[in-house]
Amino acid sequence: MHMKKIISKEELRSYANTINIDLIGFADPQPLESNLIVFKRWLASGCAGDMSWLYNSPSKRFDPRLLFPYAATIISIGISYFREDNSGDNLISRYARTRDYHKILKGKLKMLFRFMKKSDPGLKARIFVDSAPIAEKAIAQRAGLGWQGKNSLLINDKFGSWIFLGELMINRAYPVDTPYYDKCGDCRACIEACPTGAIRQDRTIDARLCISYLTIEHKGEFTKQDRLRQHGKLFGCDICQEVCPWNQNPVSTREDNFMNANKPSTYPIKRLAQIEEEEFKSITYNTALERITYKQFRRNLMGILSLPQAD
Numbered sequence: 001m002h003m004k005k006i007i008s009k010e011e012l013r014s015y016a017n018t019i020n021i022d023l024i025g026f027a028d029p030q031p032l033e034s035n036l037i038v039f040k041r042w043l044a045s046g047c048a049g050d051m052s053w054l055y056n057s058p059s060k061r062f063d064p065r066l067l068f069p070y071a072a073t074i075i076s077i078g079i080s081y082f083r084e085d086n087s088g089d090n091l092i093s094r095y096a097r098t099r100d101y102h103k104i105l106k107g108k109l110k111m112l113f114r115f116m117k118k119s120d121p122g123l124k125a126r127i128f129v130d131s132a133p134i135a136e137k138a139i140a141q142r143a144g145l146g147w148q149g150k151n152s153l154l155i156n157d158k159f160g161s162w163i164f165l166g167e168l169m170i171n172r173a174y175p176v177d178t179p180y181y182d183k184c185g186d187c188r189a190c191i192e193a194c195p196t197g198a199i200r201q202d203r204t205i206d207a208r209l210c211i212s213y214l215t216i217e218h219k220g221e222f223t224k225q226d227r228l229r230q231h232g233k234l235f236g237c238d239i240c241q242e243v244c245p246w247n248q249n250p251v252s253t254r255e256d257n258f259m260n261a262n263k264p265s266t267y268p269i270k271r272l273a274q275i276e277e278e279e280f281k282s283i284t285y286n287t288a289l290e291r292i293t294y295k296q297f298r299r300n301l302m303g304i305l306s307l308p309q310a311d
Contacts, residue, residue: 005119009174015115016077019108020255022159023078025143025177029064029071029169035138036062042204049207051217054133061133068126070171075112076136076143078154079105080253082162085261091272091304093212093236094162096288097265103286104257105129105166112168120172128167136165144177151190151240152203157183160247183246190240196229199240211237215300216291227303234272234300235289262287273305 009026016024039058048054060066064074081095095101109127117123128134137154141147146156146163153161191199198209207213211233214226222230231237241247253259263283264272275283277294284290292300 004122006172007116007119012075012112012116016112019111020079021077021108021112022080022251022254023076023145023156023163025076025140025145026174027074027076027139027143027179028176029068029074031063032135032138032142033062035135038202038204039135041202045206047200047204047206047208049213049217050219051207051213057133061135062138064134064139064169067128067132067134068169070124071126071169072171072173073169073176074139074143075168075170075174076140076145077105077108077112077166077168078140078145078156078159078163079108079166079255079258080159080162080251081164081255081258082160082250083252083259085265091232091234091269092265092289093233093238094241095164096235097261098258098287099262100286100288100290101164101258102129102131104255105164106131109166109168113170116170124171126169128169129165134167136167139167140165142176142179144180147180147182147184148203149190149244149246150184150188150203151194151199151244152205153241155183155244155246157246158251160250161241161244162247162250162253187245189243189245193239193243195231195239211239215296219296222299222303230300230303232304234269234297234304235292262289264289269301269304273301 013024036059043055064071085097106127106129113125137148140154146154149155149161154163155161156163196209196211198206200206211231214229215233215235280294280297
């Protein structure tokens with residue numbers, strides 16, 4: 001008869017390190033009640049803009065067992081995506097300059113699950129990489145991976161905020177890790193650097209003012225004011241991250257999938273302006289840039305170069 005063996009935290013950490021998981025922590029699945037209060041207040045203030053899906057069942061986002069009833073522990077992981085990158089015109093946010101992280105992190109979490117299940121056949125799990133409404137930054141802080149900075153992003157004192165996050169909820173109870181404490185102190189670098197004033201005092205973002213929201217989530221045409229708020233960005237924005245003191249000397253990624261730049265991020269703006277729809281689909285395949293349509297891509301370019309839009 002096969003005996004169940006629960007893999008220890010030390011064994012899990014060791015295995016995670018061999019598959020290039022930089023950070024791993026363990027949290028309980030209790031509801032994040034204080035975070036839910038802040039989130040509901042944020043929604044009520046209209047800061048979600050047109051992201052209507054955020055209004056659907058907000059409680060689910062902050063109560064892990066509503067997403068996975070068997071949850072006894074949440075394993076939170078982080079992988080650095082930082083690399084020195086001076087190619088192209090830096091029009092694209094760092095996270096979108098390489099392969100689509102969703103598939104990579106999902107693959108790592110599946111490997112972690114299989115490693116555990118080999119010794120524990122009754123193990124049940126659910127994997128999350130932006131695949132369901134889950135408060136991943138709050139969970140990562142609870143699991144000891146870092147703290148949520150004033151720009152709302154998770155920051156780690158070794159890797160900065162250049163971290164992709166994922167979660168594995170399991171039906172086994174592990175001793176939890178100590179939640180990370182806040183290290184922002186009196187620093188206001190991100191708040192003062194944001195050219196549109198999108199960073200609020202309660203560590204939330206007013207999406208209606210955010211350059212990332214404007215260039216990725218906003219579906220309509222740009223007004224003159226939108227083009228001014230775009231500040232020359234094509235996809236996303238890293239201004240609040242670039243000025244963060246914790247991001248000045250981060251440890252670089254060791255994950256092969258994040259080492260190489262994708263084509264769009266290496267192209268200067270004049271080359272990007274020549275791209276037709278078929279080429280756009282081809283060069284953005286399996287990258288975060290698939291998030292926008294060719295029409296949005298042309299709209300964003302027009303905001304920088306006054307180009308004609310796609311039909």
